[in-house]
Amino acid sequence: MTVTFHKLSIVAAVMVLLAGCSLKGEPSVAEQWEAQQQQSEEQAKADKTDSQKLCSPEPGSPFSYRKAILVAGTIGVPDLARDLPGLADLTSRRLQTHLDALGRFNVFATHDSSFESIAPTTAVRVRQLGRDNASQFVVKLELEDMTMTPGGNWFDKLLGASDERNVLIKLFIYDVEYGSLFYSQRYQRTVEGDVVGFPGNGRTVATPWFSTDLGEVVDEILKAISLQINQKLACVPFSAEVTAIKGKDIHINAGFLHGIRTGEALRIYRRSDVLVPDEIQKQGDDEGWITVHTVFPNHSIASVAQGTQNRRRLEISDVVRAW
Numbered sequence: 173m174t175v176t177f178h179k180l181s182i183v184a185a186v187m188v189l190l191a192g193c194s195l196k197g198e199p200s201v202a203e204q205w206e207a208q209q210q211q212s213e214e215q216a217k218a219d220k221t222d223s224q225k226l227c228s229p230e231p232g233s234p235f236s237y238r239k240a241i242l243v244a245g246t247i248g249v250p251d252l253a254r255d256l257p258g259l260a261d262l263t264s265r266r267l268q269t270h271l272d273a274l275g276r277f278n279v280f281a282t283h284d285s286s287f288e289s290i291a292p293t294t295a296v297r298v299r300q301l302g303r304d305n306a307s308q309f310v311v312k313l314e315l316e317d318m319t320m321t322p323g324g325n326w327f328d329k330l331l332g333a334s335d336e337r338n339v340l341i342k343l344f345i346y347d348v349e350y351g352s353l354f355y356s357q358r359y360q361r362t363v364e365g366d367v368v369g370f371p372g373n374g375r376t377v378a379t380p381w382f383s384t385d386l387g388e389v390v391d392e393i394l395k396a397i398s399l400q401i402n403q404k405l406a407c408v409p410f411s412a413e414v415t416a417i418k419g420k421d422i423h424i425n426a427g428f429l430h431g432i433r434t435g436e437a438l439r440i441y442r443r444s445d446v447l448v449p450d451e452i453q454k455q456g457d458d459e460g461w462i463t464v465h466t467v468f469p470n471h472s473i474a475s476v477a478q479g480t481q482n483r484r485r486l487e488i489s490d491v492v493r494a495w
Contacts, residue, residue, distance in 0.1 A: 260313075278430055297351075435464065
C-alpha cells in the first residue's frame, strides 16, 4: 500500500512538472498581444517602405517634389452617423496624418460642404477647388454606409451577442489640371463590438475614438487608402500653376514645402481647356523651361531659363511640371 502510494505520488509529481513545463512554454495572453502588436508594426513599416520605393523620391529626382493634395470627408447619408458627430472632419484629418507620414505629399484636410456636390462630371468645380487651395489633386472620402444592426436585448448580449456595423467608405481622386476623376475605390468592412458612438449627448468624436472597435477598423481603412493614394500618385509628375507674371518674374503656387529649391529648372505647358469627362485628356503645348530664383514656403518666383526661347507669351494658369 505504501509502495503504491509512493508510486502514485511520483507519477503525480512528474505530471505536475510536465504540466508546468507545458504552461511555461506557452506565451501568456499579454505576450501574445505584444507579439501581435510587434508583427503589425513590422508589417506597417514594410508596407510604408514598399510604398516609398515606388518612384523613389531621392534628392535631385523629379519625384522628390511633394504633390499638393486637398482632402475632404463627406457623409453620404448623415442620419447613419448621427451618433458620430464630426466623423467626416475626423476621417479627413486622420487620412492627412497617414499621408503626411509617407513624406511624399503636402496635404490639407478640410470639411467643405461644397464637396458634397462633387461628381465625376463636375470638372469645373474640381478645378476651382484645386485652384482655391493650390492643390494638384482633390481627394474625396465619402462615408456611404454606417448602418448598425443591434445585437439584441440585454439577455442576448449576456449570451455573447454584440452589435454590428457596416462600414462603406468610397475614395475618389480628382486631377485638378483636367478636372476629371483620376481613380476611385470602395472599402467595405463589417465590425462587431463597440460600434455605438455618442447618441444624443452632444459629444464630438475625436482621435481617442480610433481605439474603439469601430474606430480601429475605420483607421485600418484610412491607412489602406493612404497607401493606395501613394501607389496611384507617386509616379505622376509634380505640377503647379502660374499665378502671376510681373515683368520677367513668373510666380508659381509651390515652394520649398513642395521640395522646390533655387536654381532648379521646371518645364512649363499651356493649360488644356478641354474638359470632357470620361475622355483621355491631352497635355497642353510645351512652352519651354523656367528657372527658379526665389523660394518661399508655398510660393516661388522664376524666370525664363537662359538659352530657352519660349514659343508663346506665358499666361496666368499655365502649368509648371517637373519634366
